[in-house]
Amino acid sequence: MEATSVKTSATxxxxxxxxxxxxxxxxxxxxxxxxxxxxxxxxSQHIGAPTKPLVVIGQEVKKGxxxxxxxxxxxxxxxxxxxxxxxxxxxxxxSLGMDVPAVVIESDxxxxxxxxxxxxxxxxxxxxxELKKMVSDAGIVGMGGATFPTHVKLSPPKEKPIDVxxxxxxxxxxxxxxxxxxxxxxxxxxxxxxxxLMRILGVRKGFIGIEANKPDAIEAMxxxxxxxxxxxxxxxxxxxxxxxxxxxxxxxxxxxxxxxxLPMDVGVVVQNVGTAAAIYDAVRLGRPLIERYVxxxxxxxxDPKNFLARIxxxxxxxxxxxxxxTEDAAKVIAGGPMMGMSQYNLDVPVIKGTSGxxxxxxxxxxxxxxxxxxxxxxCIDACPMHLQPSLIGLFVEKGHYEDAKDYNVMDCxxxxxxxxxxxxxxxxxxxxxxxxxxxxxxxx
Amino acid sequence: MEAAPKEQPxxxxxxxxxxxxxxxxxxxxxxxxxxxxxALLPAALMSVYYFGLPAVLVILASIVTAVVTEAAIQxxxxxxxxxxxxxxxxxxxxxxxxxxxxxKLHIPVIGTFVAVAITKQLFGGLGYNVFNPALIGRALIxxxxxxxxxxxxxxxxxxxxxxxxxxxxxxxxxxxxGLARLLELYPHIYRDLIMGNRAGSLGETxxxxxxxxxxFLLIKRYITWHIPVxxxxxxxxxxxxxxxxxxLFTGDALFHMMAGGLVxxxxxxxxxxxxxxxxxxxxxxxxxxxxxxxVLIRLKGGxxxxxxxxxxxxxxxxxxxxRGMRSRVFGKxxxxxxxx
Numbered sequence: 137m138e139a140t141s142v143k144t145s146a147t148x149x150x151x152x153x154x155x156x157x158x159x160x161x162x163x164x165x166x167x168x169x170x171x172x173x174x175x176x177x178x179x180s181q182h183i184g185a186p187t188k189p190l191v192v193i194g195q196e197v198k199k200g201x202x203x204x205x206x207x208x209x210x211x212x213x214x215x216x217x218x219x220x221x222x223x224x225x226x227x228x229x230x231s232l233g234m235d236v237p238a239v240v241i242e243s244d245x246x247x248x249x250x251x252x253x254x255x256x257x258x259x260x261x262x263x264x265x266e267l268k269k270m271v272s273d274a275g276i277v278g279m280g281g282a283t284f285p286t287h288v289k290l291s292p293p294k295e296k297p298i299d300v301x302x303x304x305x306x307x308x309x310x311x312x313x314x315x316x317x318x319x320x321x322x323x324x325x326x327x328x329x330x331x332x333l334m335r336i337l338g339v340r341k342g343f344i345g346i347e348a349n350k351p352d353a354i355e356a357m358x359x360x361x362x363x364x365x366x367x368x369x370x371x372x373x374x375x376x377x378x379x380x381x382x383x384x385x386x387x388x389x390x391x392x393x394x395x396x397x398l399p400m401d402v403g404v405v406v407q408n409v410g411t412a413a414a415i416y417d418a419v420r421l422g423r424p425l426i427e428r429y430v431x432x433x434x435x436x437x438x439d440p441k442n443f444l445a446r447i448x449x450x451x452x453x454x455x456x457x458x459x460x461x462t463e464d465a466a467k468v469i470a471g472g473p474m475m476g477m478s479q480y481n482l483d484v485p486v487i488k489g490t491s492g493x494x495x496x497x498x499x500x501x502x503x504x505x506x507x508x509x510x511x512x513x514x515c516i517d518a519c520p521m522h523l524q525p526s527l528i529g530l531f532v533e534k535g536h537y538e539d540a541k542d543y544n545v546m547d548c549x550x551x552x553x554x555x556x557x558x559x560x561x562x563x564x565x566x567x568x569x570x571x572x573x574x575x576x577x578x579x580x
Numbered sequence: 581m582e583a584a585p586k587e588q589p590x591x592x593x594x595x596x597x598x599x600x601x602x603x604x605x606x607x608x609x610x611x612x613x614x615x616x617x618x619a620l621l622p623a624a625l626m627s628v629y630y631f632g633l634p635a636v637l638v639i640l641a642s643i644v645t646a647v648v649t650e651a652a653i654q655x656x657x658x659x660x661x662x663x664x665x666x667x668x669x670x671x672x673x674x675x676x677x678x679x680x681x682x683x684k685l686h687i688p689v690i691g692t693f694v695a696v697a698i699t700k701q702l703f704g705g706l707g708y709n710v711f712n713p714a715l716i717g718r719a720l721i722x723x724x725x726x727x728x729x730x731x732x733x734x735x736x737x738x739x740x741x742x743x744x745x746x747x748x749x750x751x752x753x754x755x756x757x758g759l760a761r762l763l764e765l766y767p768h769i770y771r772d773l774i775m776g777n778r779a780g781s782l783g784e785t786x787x788x789x790x791x792x793x794x795x796f797l798l799i800k801r802y803i804t805w806h807i808p809v810x811x812x813x814x815x816x817x818x819x820x821x822x823x824x825x826x827x828l829f830t831g832d833a834l835f836h837m838m839a840g841g842l843v844x845x846x847x848x849x850x851x852x853x854x855x856x857x858x859x860x861x862x863x864x865x866x867x868x869x870x871x872x873x874x875v876l877i878r879l880k881g882g883x884x885x886x887x888x889x890x891x892x893x894x895x896x897x898x899x900x901x902x903r904g905m906r907s908r909v910f911g912k913x914x915x916x917x918x919x920x
Contacts, residue, residue, distance in 0.1 A: 148910075154603055310603065382910065394915035402914075466596050473602040480597050494602075501596050502604055507662075508707030510609055513858035521910045526858060527902075544909045552601035559607040560707075566599040 146387040147373035150520040152553045154310045154376055154474065156349060161433045162313045166321055166442040169430075169457055171243055175217050175448025176228050177203065178238040181487040182277040183284045184210035189239055195222045198250040200424050203239050206272075212285040212488075213275040216250075217426035217446040218243040229481045231451075231470035231490065238485070241448070253422045264336045267419060271336070274418030275425050275488070280304055280315075280379065280408035281471055283489035286415070289405055290336050296400040298337045302388050303330055305346040305353065305409040306372060306379030309472025312492040314429035315409050317442045319346065319353035322413045323360035327367060329412030332419050334366065337405060342367045344409065345388045349374045376474060377551040381406045383520050395521075395547050410491075430486055432458040436465035436495030445486050451493055452482040466498040474552045507560040515554035515564065521547050525554035525564045532567035537578070540571040548572075609706070613666030615802055619793030620673055620848065626789040627782035630735035631681035635782050639676040641685045645692040646672030653701040667706050671695050674714035677783025677844060678888075679721075682733045682746075687725050691717035711895045712855045715888050722888070732779035747779040751840045751884040759825065759832075773838040783844045794847035806863035807856060807870075808846035812837055814871025822879060842874065845887035855895045862901035870894050 180186035187204030191197060197216040204214035216239075224240035256262070262270075272287035292298055303326065307315040319326060330342045344361070346354050348371040361367040372378055372387045382393045384406060391402040399406055407415075410429060417423045426447050433440040438459030445454055451468065455461060469476035470490055515525040523544050531539040545568055554564040627635045650668035654661045663669070675692045695717030703709040722729045734747040750769065753762045763769065772778045776786025783790065797803045816833040823831025836842070850856060850870055857866050870890045877886025 152605070154601075154605070392911050392914045394917070395909045395911040396915055397911065461593060465593065467598075467602060468595055469600075469602055473600065475600055476602065477600070478595070478597045478602065480595055481592055483592075496602060501602070503596065507609055507665075508705065510612070510707050510853045511856075511858045512612065512853045513860070514607075516858055516860075516907065522907045523909060524859070524902075524907060543906075547909050547911075556601045556603065557605045557607065559605075559609050559612055561604065561608070563599065565601065569599070 146370065147375055147378065148383040148386045148520055150518055150522065150553070151375040151377060151383070152518050152556050153374075154556060156374075157311045157433075158313050158316070158349070160311065160435075160440040161431050161442050162316055162350075164317075164440075164442055166317045166429060166444050169443040169445040169449060169454055171218055171245065171247065172446060172449045172453055173243055174223070174450075175241050175243070175446060176238050176450065176483075176485040177214055177217065177241065177448040178228070178230050178236045178485065178487055179204045179214060180236050181214060181283060181447070181489065182212045183282065184208065184212070184288075186237065187211060187214050189225055189237070191222045191225070191239060193222055193225055196220070197222060197241060198248050200253050200426060201250040202273075202275075202424070203241075210285055210288050212277050212287075213273065213424075214239075214447075215275055215424040215426050216241055217448050219246050219248045220244040229484045231477060231479060231484045231487065233477060255421055256419060259332065259419045260335065262419075264338065267332055267336050270419050270422075271415055273424070274414070276411060276414050276418060277425070277488050278408055279410035279414060279428060279488060279491070281475070281489045281491055283487070286407065286411055289400075289407070290333070292337075292400045292405070297403060298339055298400060298405050299341065299403045300389055300405075301330065301333050301337060301339050301342045302384060302404060302406045303342070303344040303409050303412050304379055304381070304384055304406055305344055305350075305357070306384055307350070308347060308374075308376045308379040309474055309476075309491075310376075311433050311494050312431050312472045313433070313442055314431045314491050316350050316353050317431075318410055318413060318429050319350070320356050323356045325413045325416040326357065326409050327360045327364060328420065329414070329416040330367060331364070332415050333405070333407060333412065339405075340366055343370055343388050344368070345370045345372050345384050347372055347374045347378055376553065377520055380520065380549060380551055382549075395544070425488055428486070428488065428490065430454060430490055431492035432495075433492060434495040434497075435500065436462050436467070436497045438462055447486055447488060449486045450483050451479065451486070454486070454493060455482065455495065461495060462497060464497040464499065465495050466501045467496040469494040469496070474556065475550065502561070504561050506558075506562045509560055509562060512559060514557040514559065518553040518557045520551060520553065521549065523548055525568075528571065529562050529564045529567050532571045537571050537574045541575055545571045546575070609667070610665040612802055613670055615800060616797065616848070617666055617670050617673060619797045619802075620677065620783070622789040622792050623677065623783050623786055623844070624673065626776050626786035627677070627681065630776055630785060631733065631782065634681040634733075637685060638679050638681060638683060638688055638782060639673065642676035642679070642688045642692045643669055643672035645689045646675070646696050649693050649696040650701065653697055654705075657701070659705065662706065665706070668696055668700075671700065671713045671717070674783075674849065675717045678714065678718040678781050678841065680729065680732045680781055682731070683728050687721050687728055690724075691721035694720050707854055709854055711892055712849055712852050715849055715892050715895075718888055719892060732781075734779055735777050735785065749780045749784070749840070749884065750778055750835070751878065754835075754839075755878070755884040769835065770838070773835070781841065783848075784841050787838045787843050790843045790847065794843070797847070803847065803851040804860070804863070806860050807850045807867040810864050810867030811846040811850055811871045811874075812842060814868045815842055815874050818872065818875040819879070822875070836875075836878070840878075840885040841887040845891055846870075850891050850894075855898060857898045857901040857905075859902050859905050859907055861907075862898075862905040865905070866894055866898065866901055869897075
């Protein structure tokens with residue numbers, strides 16, 4: 137009864153095997169987090185131009201009401217995630233590490249939806265253009281963490297025809313289980329979202345790629361896709377960064393995205409499974425992106441959980457709902473342990489790209505300094521882009537940014553595999569970021 | 581845009597902030613170095629078994645010199661003292677493995693001092709040395725004390741023996757007196773090579789013990805096959821082709837692969853991370869050329885053994901090999917195709 141293909145051997149060359157630690161939350165059904173008394177909704181939650189505020193202090197807003205207008209093509213509007221009153225507009229801390237403009241809404245607890253929100257039961261009858269507009273208006277961005285506005289990916293230039301859409305359910309970051317739970321709990325919505333994507337792009341083949349360590353999710357997605365021969369569920373090898381766009385495309389379709397290129401160069405569009413579910417909500421139910429799955433996990437919280445949380449919910453509230461910090465909690469990370477950002481202020485809000493909040497206890501946080509490179513080549517073996525991180529690190533350490541460029545530092549997508557394996561504890565990702573920044577400065 | 585109303589920020593817990601990744605593999609430079617030291621333990625024990633107390637003294641003298649020299653120089657240069665990482669210990673141990681058992685102790689002490697002080701620390705310390713420190717140390721004492729470094733004792737089976745008879749190594753016998761004399765002196769040459777019952781440096785003797793440690797390092801992935809296997813196979817093929825007295829393809833490949841310092845050099849010294857290439861394809865080339873140079877020296881050169889000079893010569897070329905054989909970026913070929 138094998139209706140769909142299974143290829144657990146499918147993968148890319150390189151990568152690492154950090155401890156998964158997903159058992160902390162993978163079996164726990166998602167709970168709806170409390171409606172926050174006060175949400176902080178950043179006007180920029182995506183890659184691209186920030187939005188312009190549409191509200192003023194004191195204004196009443198309904199749930200789902202647009203409060204930030206898209207600032208250009210590569211931008212996405214933001215919406216009120218609760219009904220209530222705008223109490224502040226100003227600069228607030230953001231999980232990316234700086235303060236950004238945000239709208240603060242105090243909830244009135246009424247949970248009234250905005251009038252504009254209406255259902256569309258026969259959504260597959262709509263034209264691709266109409267569907268795309270609904271996605272764009274709903275403020276949907278890549279929910280795997282990259283937060284690239286989705287409608288931009290759905291508007292490829294004519295000379296780049298798309299023939300494959302891949303939904304990313306790899307969830308290769310350790311600890312995180314929000315996509316895993318979503319695939320178990322919203323499998324039909326994900327498949328419907330994929331079909332909407334396929335209709336928008338006129339694509340006949342859709343894949344869902346899931347790491348083989350989530351057999352129940354693979355089973356659930358297969359079941360949801362059983363009546364849809366155009367949708368295939370793929371089990372891919374358990375290896376970090378299997379969920380990186382280029383690596384997933386290689387594993388699922390055996391296509392290689394050219395260096396410096398985009399998935400559309402090989403006819404592929406990749407979307408996160410969460411994005412697909414959000415697209416379904418936007419199109420079928422008319423609901424903009426105002427909530428998402430967030431895993432609150434790690435041995436630094438007392439009761440790790442998966443939450444369905446409103447955008448704008450402070451980290452501190454979700455951590456409290458997960459039992460609070462343990463005595464020895466030492467590091468709070470927005471996202472997973474490989475690519476996530478460590479936080480210094482727990483009032484930062486959940487944004488569209490917040491897949492998890494990871495709290496590590498003191499014993500699991502390394503504060504070791506780094507030593508000299510012993511050229512063991514572990515980073516070269518680990519690099520999924522086949523770079524030489526050791527040399528790039530040595531160049532940047534000495535300020536030779538042009539040499540780092542010559543060794544293709546710009547092709548690095550900062551997955552952190554090199555730094556993970558380094559026996560000398562060298563901060564290669566940090567150096568790569570520095571090289572990119574310095575090279576950008578020189579260019580300007 | 582209106583200014584944010586002034587609010588009393590909530591007290592934040594004390595948190596550690598750093599750039600990711602926030603988890604690390606459980607590996608460290610020290611763990612690697614001490615594991616390589618441990619892998620040499622069987623061979624070191626075998627040398628003690630065959631050569632007795634003199635072997636112990638050579639090993640101790642070399643290791644103590646290495647550790648003390650490294651600590652002293654790091655102190656003088658006001659650097660962090662890093663002798664606990666096992667790297668100086670390893671240099672000392674390797675030099676001991678490259679000395680005859682009955683050598684006067686000041687010789688390995690001088691070699692080790694030069695290896696650690698000049699070859700390693702003065703070039704910038706761990707990670708920055710161009711040449712394998714142990715091999716430079718050995719080259720120096722081989723050239724400075726040629727007699728002492730090539731006077732080998734016959735293995736003895738009584739552990740405390742101090743008055744062993746001298747004897748030439750199998751490679752020297754083969755080079756100077758030919759195969760007949762070799763078989764006369766060593767009637768069970770293969771068995772002797774494998775078990776270590778032959779004259780030679782401490783670490784040149786027991787092939788089986790060296791291989792045991794090498795397999796352990798390969799399984800732990802602390803070394804890979806890319807340098808040692810092509811190195812040894814190249815020596816085998818070339819000596820089979822050109823090593824025989826009766827014309828082409830009559831050489832004794834097995835003898836050449838097990839004799840001298842080849843197994844020690846290929847698995848424990850050519851694989852030194854710092855002084856070899858780090859690109860895998862470059863490592864294969866490095867290994868093959870090391871093998872070629874070894875055979876050239878053994879068959880045509882002035883020394884009976886060429887492993888040490890072969891590796892040292894190739895150390896110079898390691899950065900060049902890495903540069904010339906850079907790994908191709910994922911999607912680079914496709915990117916070039918697109919541009920066309």
